[in-house]
Amino acid sequence: MTNTSKTYVQYLWDRRRSNGIDRDLVALLHSVATACKAVSNSLKSGALADILGSLETENVQGETQKKLDVIANDIFLRRCEYSGVLAAMVSEELEEVYAIPDEFPRGPYVLLFDPLDGSSNIDVNVSVGSIFSVYKLDELPTEMTYDAILRSGAEQVAAGYALYGPATMLVLSTGKGVDGFTLDASIGEFRHTHANIQVPPEAAEFAINMSRRRFWDDGIATYIDECISGETGPRKRDYNMRWVASMVAEVHRIMLRGGVFLYPVDSRNRADGGKLRLLYEANPMAMLIEQAGGAAITETGRILDVVPVSPHQRVGVMLGSKNEVEYLAAKLPENSA
Numbered sequence: 006m007t008n009t010s011k012t013y014v015q016y017l018w019d020r021r022r023s024n025g026i027d028r029d030l031v032a033l034l035h036s037v038a039t040a041c042k043a044v045s046n047s048l049k050s051g052a053l054a055d056i057l058g059s060l061e062t063e064n065v066q067g068e069t070q071k072k073l074d075v076i077a078n079d080i081f082l083r084r085c086e087y088s089g090v091l092a093a094m095v096s097e098e099l100e101e102v103y104a105i106p107d108e109f110p111r112g113p114y115v116l117l118f119d120p121l122d123g124s125s126n127i128d129v130n131v132s133v134g135s136i137f138s139v140y141k142l143d144e145l146p147t148e149m150t151y152d153a154i155l156r157s158g159a160e161q162v163a164a165g166y167a168l169y170g171p172a173t174m175l176v177l178s179t180g181k182g183v184d185g186f187t188l189d190a191s192i193g194e195f196r197h198t199h200a201n202i203q204v205p206p207e208a209a210e211f212a213i214n215m216s217r218r219r220f221w222d223d224g225i226a227t228y229i230d231e232c233i234s235g236e237t238g239p240r241k242r243d244y245n246m247r248w249v250a251s252m253v254a255e256v257h258r259i260m261l262r263g264g265v266f267l268y269p270v271d272s273r274n275r276a277d278g279g280k281l282r283l284l285y286e287a288n289p290m291a292m293l294i295e296q297a298g299g300a301a302i303t304e305t306g307r308i309l310d311v312v313p314v315s316p317h318q319r320v321g322v323m324l325g326s327k328n329e330v331e332y333l334a335a336k337l338p339e340n341s342a
């Protein structure tokens with residue numbers, strides 16, 4: 006069957022006309038998609054290309070880097086630095102801000118990304134993804150410090166992820182809804198396959214790492230216990246559970262069929278602020294989920310309202326179907342206050 010749906014680039018030009026996104030943002034989002042296609046291609050070779058396994062290095066979070074983390078990070082930097090529209094990039098894999106080198110023209114945009122999320126899944130051939138977030142600065146800072154470029158999630162002008170699953174997909178928001186694209190290998194382009202994605206407001210499916218139960222705060226434990234008690238409990242319906250350990254895969258499932266994803270602050274990760282990173286994991290996913298009609302919170306309020314204080318800071322993340330997230334929020338002392 007021939008797919009005649011629009012290509013991603015055609016979609017972006019349509020957005021330029023209807024949604025007013027500027028030419029520079031079109032160029033940047035095109036570069037990001039090219040990076041995602043290159044990452045997808047690298048992942049396909051797996052053990053054949055000797056790119057599985059770990060390196061002896063650690064990233065800024067103190068986590069052992071996989072070979073593919075480094076390869077994917079390099080792909081994002083190389084594909085996007087020449088775009089001419091970026092002032093800087095921030096990556097999970099880089100300690101410092103990556104200021105665009107002098108040899109390239111600069112522009113007002115900042116790109117933040119996790120080049121390969123869910124990397125514990127790489128060696129076992131389970132879905133992984135890339136996550137990205139875009140801001141526009143009022144003016145080019147003379148010095149590219151974190152202070153100059155850190156913004157709260159509400160100021161994002163675009164966010165998205167690529168999911169490297171059975172098919173490679175790209176899901177994007179430029180602030181007016183959410184659209185999904187599937188990589189058409191026959192032409193090497195993403196095609197617009199999912200228009201105006203909406204997260205169902207009701208759902209009976211949760212995703213959480215249950216092995217951490219003994220570390221949870223009371224509100225989280227009560228919520229999950231209620232779900233597990235099913236039909237006979239206060240929720241009066243049976244719940245299903247999923248845990249891929251790949252946030253992109255979990256969020257994508259929620260985008261298409263609803264549910265909630267939780268990686269809360271708990272007694273084991275509280276000193277770090279949580280597990281997931283605000284700027285290039287929580288914020289872009291929160292923008293996408295909200296733009297699709299869902300909700301995304303930390304223990305104290307909306308993720309998009311958190312004011313960042315450092316580039317790699319972590320937060321508790323709870324997101325998904327609106328009614329379910331609101332029910333959960335009411336059980337969290339600082340959220341319901």
Ligand code: AHM
Pocket residue numbers: 068119121122123124125214250251252253268
């Ligand atoms: P990563 O950026 O090091 O891959 O970590 C983020 C991932 C998420 O994709 C996933 O939700 C979570 O870590 C899984 O954590 P756990 O190993 O505790 O199940």
Ligand code: MG
Pocket residue numbers: 097119121122123286
């Ligand atoms: Mg990650």
